[in-house]
Amino acid sequence: MARKVSTRRKAIMTAIAWVIAFLIFFPILWTIILSFKSEGDAIKSPLQVLTSHWSFESYFVVQERSDYFRHFWNSVVISLGSTLIALVIAIPAAWAMAFVPGKRTKDVLMWMLSTKMMPAVGVLVPIYLMFRDWGLLDTRIGLVAVLCLMNLPIVIWMLYTYFKEIPNDILEAARMDGATLSSEILYVLTPMAVPGIASTLLLNVILAWNEAFWTLNLTAAKAAPLTAFIAAYSSPEGLFYAKLSAASTLAIAPILILGWFSQKQLVRGLTFGAVK
Amino acid sequence: MARSPISQFSPARWLERRLPVIVVSPLFALSLFFVYGFIAWTAYISFTPSGVMPVYDFQGLAQYERLWATPRWYVAIKNLFIFSSLFIAISMAIGILLAILLDQRVRAEGLIRTVYLYPMALSFIVTGTVWKWMLNPGLGLQRLMREAGFENFTFDWLVNSHYAIYTLVIAAVWQSSGYAMALFLAGLRSVDDEILKAAAVDGSSPWKTYTSIVLPILRPVFLSTVIILAHLAIKSFDLVVALTGGGPGYATDMPATFMYAFAFQRSELGVAAASATMMLMTIIAIIVPYLYSELRKTA
Numbered sequence: 001m002a003r004k005v006s007t008r009r010k011a012i013m014t015a016i017a018w019v020i021a022f023l024i025f026f027p028i029l030w031t032i033i034l035s036f037k038s039e040g041d042a043i044k045s046p047l048q049v050l051t052s053h054w055s056f057e058s059y060f061v062v063q064e065r066s067d068y069f070r071h072f073w074n075s076v077v078i079s080l081g082s083t084l085i086a087l088v089i090a091i092p093a094a095w096a097m098a099f100v101p102g103k104r105t106k107d108v109l110m111w112m113l114s115t116k117m118m119p120a121v122g123v124l125v126p127i128y129l130m131f132r133d134w135g136l137l138d139t140r141i142g143l144v145a146v147l148c149l150m151n152l153p154i155v156i157w158m159l160y161t162y163f164k165e166i167p168n169d170i171l172e173a174a175r176m177d178g179a180t181l182s183s184e185i186l187y188v189l190t191p192m193a194v195p196g197i198a199s200t201l202l203l204n205v206i207l208a209w210n211e212a213f214w215t216l217n218l219t220a221a222k223a224a225p226l227t228a229f230i231a232a233y234s235s236p237e238g239l240f241y242a243k244l245s246a247a248s249t250l251a252i253a254p255i256l257i258l259g260w261f262s263q264k265q266l267v268r269g270l271t272f273g274a275v276k
Numbered sequence: 277m278a279r280s281p282i283s284q285f286s287p288a289r290w291l292e293r294r295l296p297v298i299v300v301s302p303l304f305a306l307s308l309f310f311v312y313g314f315i316a317w318t319a320y321i322s323f324t325p326s327g328v329m330p331v332y333d334f335q336g337l338a339q340y341e342r343l344w345a346t347p348r349w350y351v352a353i354k355n356l357f358i359f360s361s362l363f364i365a366i367s368m369a370i371g372i373l374l375a376i377l378l379d380q381r382v383r384a385e386g387l388i389r390t391v392y393l394y395p396m397a398l399s400f401i402v403t404g405t406v407w408k409w410m411l412n413p414g415l416g417l418q419r420l421m422r423e424a425g426f427e428n429f430t431f432d433w434l435v436n437s438h439y440a441i442y443t444l445v446i447a448a449v450w451q452s453s454g455y456a457m458a459l460f461l462a463g464l465r466s467v468d469d470e471i472l473k474a475a476a477v478d479g480s481s482p483w484k485t486y487t488s489i490v491l492p493i494l495r496p497v498f499l500s501t502v503i504i505l506a507h508l509a510i511k512s513f514d515l516v517v518a519l520t521g522g523g524p525g526y527a528t529d530m531p532a533t534f535m536y537a538f539a540f541q542r543s544e545l546g547v548a549a550a551s552a553t554m555m556l557m558t559i560i561a562i563i564v565p566y567l568y569s570e571l572r573k574t575a
Binding site for chain 1: 401
């Protein structure tokens with residue numbers, strides 16, 4: 001029934017699906033539209049907004065007032081830095097667990113993954129105090145370290161599920177042909193693991209990019225990424241909507257583009273590999 | 277590696293066999309220390325008279341007594357209960373309907389699925405900001421409806437302390453129902469076509485096929501979706517901060533924002549630690565048995 005449907009019914013269903021897609025996308029679309037309006041026009045009635053003058057003014061103001069590019073650069077450094085370090089640490093571990101599973105491998109994974117489920121507020125105070133004592137508050141290094149640690153379990157888990165899919169027979173064939181451990185890793189496994197590693201990278205960059213709990217609580221001005229940038233615009237009540245929209249658009253644009261290429265990875269990572 | 281028989285001792289072989297333990301152990305220790313070690317610290321602080329700064333004299337359950345005597349804590353718990361039950365129920369209902377819709381072989385399914393999933397790829401901070409505009413009585417929906425001719429249309433939940441909590445539900449549902457859809461769609465796709473054909477041959481109506489055959493098969497998907505959404509709900513902090521800031525007053529406080537306010541704004545570290553410990557125990561009670569059974573099954 002579900003799979004075999006008549007052409008007419010299919011057309012109706014497609015239409016409904018598109019209407020819903022539009023409704024879901026509308027808040028994002030509206031934000032993008034508002035970002036091209038002046039403050040005066042942005043608070044006009046929604047119908048007038050569409051016909052009013054379009055301009056890039058808000059973007060210039062946002063850049064001038066709060067230095068978008070510095071926040072953008074902080075976001076790039078923090079999300080890429082934490083993800084790359086996590087990958088370097090996690091690849092050997094995931095590798096070992098996928099190819100040389102021991103009796104305790106599942107328990108080890110379970111414990112690591114369970115840390116990701118814990119609410120971050122439970123560890124906020126000790127980490128905050130430690131950061132203060134070590135002078136890491138409002139530094140990019142501090143944030144890279146925290147996000148790296150917090151995302152490590154997901155990185156390991158994702159890599160593990162990808163590595164698990166590499167058939168063992170290939171390894172045995174390589175070993176039969178006399179491949180050493182190092183050449184086995186370099187020439188046989190690595191090429192097969194690259195897609196999994198790339199997906200993991202993509203997902204975790206997005207997660208770290210969106211991360212707001214730690215970035216809001218551990219930064220003030222210097223190391224603040226885009227999430228803090230938006231939060232700063234969103235707090236004062238008033239006629240800020242065009243600028244707030246410009247700031248939001250700038251912050252989500254990279255994600256909309258990355259997300260386009262990584263929707264499968266997104267689901268897979270967020271479900272801890274339950275959906276492939 | 278592990279399965280190949282080892283006839284004689286060689287350092288390389290030994291290293292190869294021990295390598296997993298060597299690379300995994302430090303990571304394991306590190307992640308456990310930074311999460312469970314610090315959680316243990318927080319739990320200990322909840323038994324001390326800590327105020328602005330942590331002190332380490334054990335004093336028993338006094339902070340818990342104070343916590344449970346704080347009206348604001350009851351508001352936070354009540355909100356968490358309202359928010360999570362509505363958020364989970366509505367996200368799942370919408371998620372499964374969207375999944376069934378997309379399972380009708382619609383055109384350009386990949387494109388539509390991506391759009392449904394987009395909200396999930398955004399930061400809660402962005403979601404909060406966007407919905408703040410949509411729900412603002414003077415700017416968003418209410419104004420649109422009034423200008424469209426419905427002069428008495430009122431939608432001021434965002435600034436109404438009785439209803440503000442539901443605005444969080446709206447924003448969170450918007451963000452997560454596409455994600456629930458993806459989970460259910462994957463489940464639907466794994467249902468064997470043969471079963472559906474057999475049901476159709478037996479004269480089962482589509483509605484009956486879904487309710488009495490497909491949904492029961494999807495039971496494990498329901499369970500994992502509930503768990504994942506529940507843990508998102510309990511952790512919700514950024515959305516509250518961005519959308520309502522816990523207000524009006526503390527009408528939309530949640531345990532996470534409660535903890536934050538008491539630790540950093542009101543210098544009541546002990547009470548904050550006690551509330552964090554309560555949250556942790558709730559999460560552990562839900563998550564650990566689930567994770568354990570999942571891993572037994574799949575990994």
